[in-house]
Amino acid sequence: MSNKELFDMPKLGFGLMRLPMKGDEIDLEQVYQMVDACLDKGFRYFDTAYVYHGGNSERVVKEALVKRHPRESFQIATKLPAWELKKPEDVQRIFEEQLERTGVEYFDFYLLHSIEEGHLPSYDKFNCWEWALRMKEQGFIRHFGFSFHDSPQLLDEILTKHPEAEFVQLQINYADWDNKLVQSGKCYEVARKHHKPIIIMEPLKGGTLANLPPELEVMYRNLEPNRSIASWALRYCASLDGIMTILSGMSSLEQMEDNLNTMVNFEPLSKEEQDCIIKVKELLLKAPTIQCTSCRYCVDGCPQKIRIPDMFSAMNTLITYGEDNRPYFYYGGITKDGNKASTCIQCGQCETVCPQHLLIIELLRDISEVFDRPERVG
Ligand code: SF4
Ligand code: SF4
Structure with a gap:
């Protein structure tokens, strides 16, 4: 798959980090329905990670995809977590565990997970960049990239030093575009400067942009009564140039159907709609809410089991x-x-x-x- 083909991929991916739950267990039956609905509409990208759902997200890939659909009909992306690397052997050990958990012989996309200043030294120290290229040469990885949560300056440095990264995964949504901590807009510009296809994560900011306060929802409803609130955030992302795909961490069949409806019938934002988003965003950013995206990376390691x-x-x-x-x-x-x-x-x-x-x-x-x-x- 060439760089051009990465840019031409279908623009919705299923993020498997917030799967539907039945009590403490992942609701597999509902996941099957979501996966099947997704494939049925021509969307083939499934994004998991070693740490999602304490490792069970990768196991769900085996149950919902690998055992039920031909391998060529879907693409799997998974990630190596810097924070689980304590010694050099851990890199290969984790990778082999991922192949075993998912039941595949290769990953379509493999990422160094959540690169930021604190995690970068582990990836460098354990030569993960060279290791990933070796895995690619040996056919275990089709495409290699990384997800990123830091400054545009650091992103620029990394993409300059590592042209072998074929794509980059960034947190982009309309609320974070100018956010001083996330700097979505500036990171987007850096990736564009390096001609890297961009995978968007957190288009709905962990669900925040699908559950707006009533006075903001009404602004969207007045303009477009038949569109869902979530669709505004997805269309904002899909209207950007240079996007490889947009990952939505869907937690129900209803959310999947809503997102599929938006993306199958995708229409770029009009000027009037863009103006409406700007107004909603201004009001939204006035509320001092905590900017948590519910990724749950912090949960498993808490010795006090605090949710x-x-x-x-x-x-x-x-x-x-x-x-x-x-x-x-x-x-x-x-x-x-x-x-x-x-x-x-x-x-x-x-x-x-x-x-x-x-x-x-x-x-x-x-x-x-x-x-x-x-x-x-x-
Ligand atoms: S507080 Fe926890 S769940 Fe929220 S963004 Fe940070 S790591 Fe993710
Ligand atoms: S005990 Fe407190 S500081 Fe430690 S992981 Fe849990 S919430 Fe974080």
Whole structure:
């Protein structure tokens, strides 16, 4: 597949990081329906990672795709996590475990996961760049790239030093375009300067842009009553040049059908629609919500089993909708085992893996002050 073919790929991919759940288990039956609906409409890109769902996302690839569909009918992307690399042998060990979990003989796309200043030294120290090229030469990887969560300057340095990276995966959505921490817009320009096809992640900012406060939703509904709220964010991304595909971490068949409907019948944004997005964005950014995308990278390693993204979601609901009992009930449910925000021991593990660079310890302290008041919880 040439560089041109990467640019010409179908523009929706299924991100397997927030799969539908039935209690504590992944709802496989619903995943089968989602996968089949996706393939049926001609979208073939499935994005997983070693760490998604504690490793079960890669196992789902085997169950939902590899055992049920011909290998050539879908493409799998997975990723190597810097934060799991402690010694040189770990690189090959993890890769072989990934082949075993997914049941494939090769990966269509393989990425160094979440490159940022803190993770880059591990990829360099364990020669992951050279290793990936070797895997490619040996036929275990078809295309090699990386996902990125840092500054445009660092992205420029890496793409200059590593022209062998065929594509780059960036967090892009309309709320983050000028966000000083994420710098979507500037990173996009750097990737374009290097002529790299771009995979977009977090087009809906972890679902935030599909669940807007009512006064913002109404702005979209007034202009286009029949379009879903999520479709605005997807069309924003798909209207950009140089996009390889857009990953949406869908959690239900309903979300899949909505996204498929948007992308099968894709229409670029009109000037009037672009103006409406700018107005929504201005109002959205005034609310001081926590910029968590619910990727859950921080959850498995927390020694206190604190459900960090769920707590941030409770706090964001409170910020968005004001004093209301729902976030308190929700908080009570997620902390029923005693793992309240106040139990954080400030070990800092979560902050080292958070791609959004959130000051989690400080945020949990604020959350504890609001939610752990004895008169509100229990
Ligand atoms: S700093 Fe707190 S929330 Fe983060 S991993 Fe440690 S105990 Fe868990
Ligand atoms: S706090 Fe950071 S690592 Fe944890 S779910 Fe949110 S964005 Fe992901």
